[in-house]
Amino acid sequence: MTCLVVANTTNPFFRPVPLLSAVVDSDRKQVLKVYDRLGSVPVHVPPANDYDDETLARELSPLPQVSPFLLSQPLGPSFQVHGNTVSWQSWRFHLKPHARAGLVVSQAAFQDPHTKVYRSVLYQLHPSEMFVPYQSPDLDSANRDYADVGEYGFGVLGTTMGVPSDCPPHSVFFNATLVSAAGQVVVVDRAVCLFERPSSVSAWRHVEEFGTPFANGRTQVELVARMVTTVGNYDYFVDVTFKQDGSINVAISATGILEIEACAHTRVDPNNRFRDNPYGTMMSPFHIGTFHDHLVNFRVDLDPDGTENRFVREQLQRERLPPDNAVGRKSIWRVQEKVMTAPCACACTHVRVCQWFIDVVHVCVEKVVTARVHACVSAVY
Numbered sequence: 001m002t003c004l005v006v007a008n009t010t011n012p013f014f015r016p017v018p019l020l021s022a023v024v025d026s027d028r029k030q031v032l033k034v035y036d037r038l039g040s041v042p043v044h045v046p047p048a049n050d051y052d053d054e055t056l057a058r059e060l061s062p063l064p065q066v067s068p069f070l071l072s073q074p075l076g077p078s079f080q081v082h083g084n085t086v087s088w089q090s091w092r093f094h095l096k097p098h099a100r101a102g103l104v105v106s107q108a109a110f111q112d113p114h115t116k117v118y119r120s121v122l123y124q125l126h127p128s129e130m131f132v133p134y135q136s137p138d139l140d141s142a143n144r145d146y147a148d149v150g151e152y153g154f155g156v157l158g159t160t161m162g163v164p165s166d167c168p169p170h171s172v173f174f175n176a177t178l179v180s181a182a183g184q185v186v187v188v189d190r191a192v193c194l195f196e197r198p199s200s201v202s203a204w205r206h207v208e209e210f211g212t213p214f215a216n217g218r219t220q221v222e223l224v225a226r227m228v229t230t231v232g233n234y235d236y237f238v239d240v241t242f243k244q245d246g247s248i249n250v251a252i253s254a255t256g257i258l259e260i261e262a263c264a265h266t267r268v269d270p271n272n273r274f275r276d277n278p279y280g281t282m283m284s285p286f287h288i289g290t291f292h293d294h295l296v297n298f299r300v301d302l303d304p305d306g307t308e309n310r311f312v313r314e315q316l317q318r319e320r321l322p323p324d325n326a327v328g329r330k331s332i333w334r335v336q337e338k339v340m341t342a343p344c345a346c347a348c349t350h351v352r353v354c355q356w357f358i359d360v361v362h363v364c365v366e367k368v369v370t371a372r373v374h375a376c377v378s379a380v381y
């Protein structure tokens with residue numbers, strides 16, 4: 001583990017002691033080995049860099065004022081909660097915080113507008129793991145290989161949410177009572193919030209210039225289930241958003257403070273790097289932000305209309321047209337369908353355009369596309 005100066009700062013992760021680390025047995029609470037590479041080198045503990053309101057007001061000029069918004073739902077929410085089951089619009093699902101996984105949505109179903117029968121959409125959806133490996137060979141940083149969900153627990157590290165910075169004032173809150181890995185009861189007040197919000201895009205709109213002149217549009221409202229987990233220096237927002245059109249969106253974003261590496265330098269070179277530390281970016285005097293990833297996996301166990309279905313990848317493929325074709329086009333794209341039968345690295349990229357969907361194959365020949373899976377970058381820093 002690395003050593004931090006924790007006194008008199010709200011940002012201890014910005015004050016690591018360089019060239020000093022230790023190996024600790026956390027079960028026995030014993031220090032097994034100390035790596036003191038300081039010798040007679042002067043210690044450059046980075047200065048404090050606090051983000052509390054008082055410090056910011058003192059050290060930074062205030063941002064220009066923003067006109068106030070009104071955020072309210074005067075008639076109360078239009079969803080119902082019975083125990084942990086939520087009903088909203090055509091949706092019905094189970095919502096609960098879990099000690100390890102954090103926010104868990106189970107048995108989500110959507111009511112068919114024609115038959116009024118609830119049709120299964122997914123069995124369970126939750127964060128599965130987040131791997132955060134820091135890319136430095138230095139003793140001070142090389143031990144930073146975090147498994148934030150499995151090692152620390154997205155549920156037991158859930159934090160009480162504030163209004164309006166975490167959730168809007170009209171939210172409904174849920175407390176969490178969980179059991180830690182050590183067998184202790186962990187209670188987190190206001191650990192999950194549930195709220196409706198108007199979408200920033202319309203549900204549907206069209207202007208028709210041909211035929212009968214026509215212009216119409218419809219707004220849409222979303223239901224957001226949110227949990228915020230603080231793992232060390234990072235605060236992760238997990239949002240599961242239900243939409244009136246039958247889609248579910250899951251997103252994770254990070255805020256908080258940076259875990260940085262101390263260095264003895266105060267200035268950057270022209271490339272914003274140091275030749276003796278190519279493993280990060282200079283953040284400020286004595287601070288290097290070590291390169292690292294946040295690799296997040298979600299468990300998405302979809303059961304559209306039950307468990308009898310297939311996972312299919314549609315990949316776009318270029319098709320060259322004959323040089324003498326009548327329209328003068330050189331190429332078009334067409335869709336190649338592949339039924340995925342085993343776990344695979346089937347990533348879609350900007351150069352390998354594809355999409356996934358799950359279809360239900362009925363007896364005989366009819367095929368119905370029931371669910372489409374879209375992957376997009378949702379990280380927000």
Ligand SMILES: [Cu+2]
Nearest residue numbers: 132292293294
């Ligand atoms: Cu990070």
